[in-house]
Amino acid sequence: MKIIVLILMLMIGAFSFSDDDKKEEKKQVEKGARLFKKYGCTSCHGLAGKGLGNLQKAYLKYSDQQLIDYIKNPTSFNNPKMPRYERVIAQQDMQPIIYYVKHLGKSAEVKPK
Amino acid sequence: MKSIYLLTIALCIVIGCKTSYQTTQKSISVNTGEENIANGKRITAMMCGPCHYDLSSKTYSGGIMHDVPKVLGKIVARNITQDTIIGVGKYTEAELWHLLKTGVSKDGRFIGFMLRPNIADSDLNDIIAFLKSNDSEVKATSINHGKSDLSLIGNMALSKGKPVPASNEIILKPGNQNKVELGRYLVDNLGCFDCHSKSFANLDKVNPEKSKGFMGGGNKMRTMDGSTILSSNLTFHETGMKGYSLKEFSSTLREGINKNNQIIRYPMRMYVELTDQECEAIYEYLKQIPAINNKVERS
Numbered sequence: 001m002k003i004i005v006l007i008l009m010l011m012i013g014a015f016s017f018s019d020d021d022k023k024e025e026k027k028q029v030e031k032g033a034r035l036f037k038k039y040g041c042t043s044c045h046g047l048a049g050k051g052l053g054n055l056q057k058a059y060l061k062y063s064d065q066q067l068i069d070y071i072k073n074p075t076s077f078n079n080p081k082m083p084r085y086e087r088v089i090a091q092q093d094m095q096p097i098i099y100y101v102k103h104l105g106k107s108a109e110v111k112p113k
Numbered sequence: 114m115k116s117i118y119l120l121t122i123a124l125c126i127v128i129g130c131k132t133s134y135q136t137t138q139k140s141i142s143v144n145t146g147e148e149n150i151a152n153g154k155r156i157t158a159m160m161c162g163p164c165h166y167d168l169s170s171k172t173y174s175g176g177i178m179h180d181v182p183k184v185l186g187k188i189v190a191r192n193i194t195q196d197t198i199i200g201v202g203k204y205t206e207a208e209l210w211h212l213l214k215t216g217v218s219k220d221g222r223f224i225g226f227m228l229r230p231n232i233a234d235s236d237l238n239d240i241i242a243f244l245k246s247n248d249s250e251v252k253a254t255s256i257n258h259g260k261s262d263l264s265l266i267g268n269m270a271l272s273k274g275k276p277v278p279a280s281n282e283i284i285l286k287p288g289n290q291n292k293v294e295l296g297r298y299l300v301d302n303l304g305c306f307d308c309h310s311k312s313f314a315n316l317d318k319v320n321p322e323k324s325k326g327f328m329g330g331g332n333k334m335r336t337m338d339g340s341t342i343l344s345s346n347l348t349f350h351e352t353g354m355k356g357y358s359l360k361e362f363s364s365t366l367r368e369g370i371n372k373n374n375q376i377i378r379y380p381m382r383m384y385v386e387l388t389d390q391e392c393e394a395i396y397e398y399l400k401q402i403p404a405i406n407n408k409v410e411r412s
Binding site: 037039040042043044045046047051052053054080081082083084085087088 | 168169179336337338339340342368369370374375376377378379382383385
């Protein structure tokens with residue numbers, strides 16, 4: 001009986017932990033959407049990432065760190081047509097933007113609030 | 114009586130709105146050396162690329178102009194690769210020359226925004242040399258972005274103006290040592306004044322400095338997310354570029370970030386191809402054109 005209760009408690013813990021993760025990810029994606037607009041990314045890439053260059057496949061091609069490096073210095077990825085954001089985007093804003101870029105490929109765009 | 118009167122007016126309007134012009138039957142000789150093609154590639158990127166270059170395919174297959182005001186309708190920049198059906202593969206060198214110098218296409222249409230009446234013969238030679246070269250960016254591709262679908266206002270706006278008569282006058286490009294003249298030449302032929310003057314409706318392609326609000330900004334365009342964006346005031350007024358150093362200006366032009374660490378947004382592109390001398394020439398030219406009081410708020 002005790003074992004069953006223990007197992008049940010572990011399962012409830014696992015679900016709520018996974019639920020928390022999803023909430024946190026959703027928060028990060030929404031924050032990323034706001035930053036994506038704030039830093040002018042939408043002016044070239046559009047809200048859904050299908051403007052100049054297709055961002056919807058970006059997460060398949062690059063790791064998170066590679067995406068950050070790309071945004072900071074696109075010329076190192078052979079893209080001379082995008083500005084270098086290394087002096088423009090604050091370091092702490094990079095990861096939420098990456099979350100949003102990855103999200104673009106997985107579902108419809110999140111409208112910045 | 115009234116119907117005769119109306120018919121007469123209608124006939125006058127139709128005759129006045131001439132829609133077909135003389136093209137050229139000439140043939141010309143184009144220098145197609147490596148240097149010509151390399152320079153042509155550079156000039157084409159800056160002059161034609163903003164409209165005709167497709168980032169996805171890395172070719173000059175054109176695309177939909179997302180930056181034009183919605184009121185004009187849908188405008189598609191043509192495929193200018195060597196494809197003989199979708200592209201300009203059937204254009205002769207002379208017909209390309211004629212199009213850019215007079216605005217008249219191979220099939221006799223006037224295309225006002227193609228007009229570059231002041232372009233130097235050497236640059237035009239090199240552009241044509243590049244378009245006819247083996248470069249991968251201009252090799253035949255049948256990518257088709259569809260046709261323009263202009264609104265009534267768009268049709269009226271874009272049929273405004275007339276072709277410039279064909280001329281045998283040779284136009285020389287100003288040298289680097291002639292900074293202000295070179296700057297004037299670049300602002301004209303790279304089309305800076307098209308976007309950075311008051312509006313597309315009041316441009317003077319033959320005498321750009323006579324365009325309304327020349328380089329004073331405020332022209333309404335759209336970004337890729339559909340937002341309205343106003344072009345910047347590039348005159349050296351307090352509301353414009355006063356206080357910009359040459360270094361800051363060059364960095365803005367070539368790196369796409371202004372001196373306030375803000376991104377320069379679409380439809381403005383990064384002009385990575387500009388040399389130091391060209392940046393300086395544009396800067397010196399802008400410094401001496403009439404400064405316009407026009408504060409353009411960044412949206």
